[in-house]
Amino acid sequence: MGYKDLFDDVIFKRGMGYYSDDRVHHVKMDGHVLTGEVDGTKKYHCKITFDASGEVKKMSCDCPYGENGTPCKHEAALLVKFTYGDLPFLADGDEFDDFVAEVNEGTKNAFLAQLFRNDPRQLEAFKRFAHIALDEQDLMQMIAYMEGIVERNTAKGFIDYYAMPDFDEEMNSVFEDIHNCMEENRKHAFCLILATYDALLNVECDDSDGRLGMMFKHLGDYLGILLSDASQEELDIYYDKIMSLVKDPRCDDQEYLLNALTKVTVKEYVDRFNDAIENLMDDDDGFRDYTHFLIESHINNHAPIEQVLTEYHSLHPMLKRDMAKRVCNYLLDCEEYDLFEKELKQLLKEMPDRDNTEYMEMLKDFYKKIGNHQAYFKTLEDLFFKHPYNKDYYHEYKDVIGDDWNQKRNDIFNRIPESIGKKNIYFEEGMYDQLMSCLENFGSISDLEEYMDVLKDQYSDRLITAMAKDIDEMALRTSNRYTYRSIAYHMNRMLAIDGAKDTVISLLSKFRSKYRNRRAMQDELKAVEIALSEQA
Structure with a gap:
């Protein structure tokens, strides 16, 4: 057969x-x-x-x-x-070695020859195993294999949402080839990346999960690695090919290719890339702003700071915000501390307060680095009161205050609004009475269970009452099996608290009677009855 x-x-x-x-x-x-x-x-x-x-x-x-x-x-x-039938099981790899050793060389050679004829990719794997350099025929075979995957999956013209995972899985082997080529042969890597990018531009699909987009991104990342140390000779061969893909009408989003080209460091091609970006902006009549690619290229090539800042200040506010961290880190690397502080403070003025945390943290770390303790403490304090439930800010703020913490703690806590977020601080400080009150007023059943082990001995009655209230409310507002299962789970968790058994029995009796027509709930409550019987 x-x-x-x-x-x-x-x-x-x-x-x-x-x-x-x-x-x-x-x-x-x-x-x-x-x-x-x-x-x-x-x-x-x-x-x-x-x-x-x-x-x-x-x-x-x-x-x-x-x-x-x-x-x-x-x-x-x-x-x-x-x-x-079922797979044979060999417990020890030595059994394979012994078996192969017993086969004569002629038979093994004939088997390998037939294997390679039937599946050329096995020949590639064997060459890598034997440290034999891949040749042009191997490259053509890898490209043909990739093109076969794309052609087979696009044979009906469109890859629907449900077929995309299988296409993605098949393409993984192509990316394995690219990864291997990156380590073995730069020419093969360049050729396979560009051929794959070109082939994928023909793919029409439902990319709701972003699988095709991630393929383009990975190709751009690999290309960027190659271009970051590409020689003049390599760029003579591949630069124009990359730019032809950028300008290809099929290429709706040039971001990954342009990002890769920002890594070029050979001056002739840096200048050509800068000119190409200017031309792209002219061709688009300002519809798209490509300036951030120029900035990235300038930074990678250690351009004068004035040139970087001129381009940076010309950006649209949204793009400027995206590039801010990159530009500020460049100023730090160049030890232009005054400019760094000026640019970051200006950015914080322009940015909505809800979005500025990352940049406030950069400013905080900068002040700490240069030894400006007053500015460091002020920025840290602003961060802490903006995000009082962030454990990192809390610990850093507490460490800076040092020995005065216990004296200042109540005043500090009074400045923090009461909410469930305060639970972490109360727990860290060992303020269990305040923690219990916080959980009663703002906590969910999951919050109560999170701290149950530290509270159940001293606050068992309050803990049982709060948990029972939440479970009762869960039962009232739900009608799906998943939540019923959660209710049973929480009731069983309550049984770990001394004195909770009677409350659990009371809840169980209430739910059996009040919700007797909810079959799924009645089914899930059997787990509680089993737990109660085990405690009897």
């Missing part, structure tokens, strides 16, 4: 992989019908019908490929499992 010919080579190979990973389960043969489940992106159900001679007559799978009538890897995996 030769089933391999029913599938594309890559699909059959992936089916073999699923079989090897033991993903095929519940295999059953009923007359001429074979069924089974295969673990993929989710659990898929396959059905294969044979004719009287044992040949495959019909195959079906509820995966996106199978529903379109295309033979899929799940069906291949089921056929392999049906043919070869």
